[in-house]
Amino acid sequence: MKARLDEVMEKRRSIRTLERDSRITRETVEKAIGLARHAPSAYNAQTSRLVVLMNEEHGKFWDIAEKELRLVTPPDAFARTQKKLDGFRGGNGTVLFYEDAAETEKLKQDFPLYADKFDAWAQHNNAILEYAVWLAFAEREIASSLQHYNPLVDADAAKEWDIPESWVLVAQMPFGRAAEEPGLRTFKPLDEIVKFYG
Numbered sequence: 001m002k003a004r005l006d007e008v009m010e011k012r013r014s015i016r017t018l019e020r021d022s023r024i025t026r027e028t029v030e031k032a033i034g035l036a037r038h039a040p041s042a043y044n045a046q047t048s049r050l051v052v053l054m055n056e057e058h059g060k061f062w063d064i065a066e067k068e069l070r071l072v073t074p075p076d077a078f079a080r081t082q083k084k085l086d087g088f089r090g091g092n093g094t095v096l097f098y099e100d101a102a103e104t105e106k107l108k109q110d111f112p113l114y115a116d117k118f119d120a121w122a123q124h125n126n127a128i129l130e131y132a133v134w135l136a137f138a139e140r141e142i143a144s145s146l147q148h149y150n151p152l153v154d155a156d157a158a159k160e161w162d163i164p165e166s167w168v169l170v171a172q173m174p175f176g177r178a179a180e181e182p183g184l185r186t187f188k189p190l191d192e193i194v195k196f197y198g
């Protein structure tokens with residue numbers, strides 16, 4: 001029998017067209033994120049920060065993205081962008097993933113031997129946490145995807161949600177009920193990506 005983690009890892013997909021699901025509550029999201037805190041981070045420094053936007057606050061985020069994208073997208077190409085944004089906006093909420101650069105700077109001072117590593121490790125910390133939240137969502141039948149509208153949206157988001165100056169936006173994860181089936185996922189052969197010895 002498959003372990004539960006195997007199933008969740010296989011179930012997690014990028015679902016970009018979302019619907020609102022009244023069963024996805026703040027409590028469910030809080031539980032998923034609470035679990036994701038088990039994600040490791042360099043020196044256990046936990047440099048990542050999350051902002052969870054639900055309901056009308058979530059709508060506001062995608063209004064900001066739309067406003068900014070209209071400024072940089074040719075008008076005749078915007079219909080496609082609009083459709084994509086509406087797919088995200090249709091969901092219950094969006095998690096904004098930040099890194100606290102002030103914490104990373106402090107680590108560089110406290111551990112000078114690894115000073116040149118901490119910027120990369122901050123990105124690793126964030127990526128691992130993103131994946132942990134993604135899995136915890138998948139386990140709860142919450143569909144989501146990973147988006148990157150930073151830095152276009154950074155200034156307006158910072159103003160709207162009172163984001164500390166040292167927080168740097170890394171990724172956005174809109175979530176809700178799946179309103180699309182993901183396509184077939186392809187994988188490189190194991191022997192192309194792994195070398196086994198012994």
Ligand SMILES: Cc1cc2nc3c(=O)[nH]c(=O)nc-3n(C[C@H](O)[C@H](O)[C@H](O)COP(=O)(O)O)c2cc1C
Nearest residue numbers: 012013014015016127145146147148149182183185
């Ligand atoms: C670092 C990283 C960045 C990604 N950026 C985006 C993105 O900006 N927009 C998007 O729609 N998907 C993004 N994705 C999702 C990938 O395209 C997706 O995970 C991959 O195609 C495999 O599909 P699956 O997630 O359905 O298994 C990103 C994934 C990773 C790991």
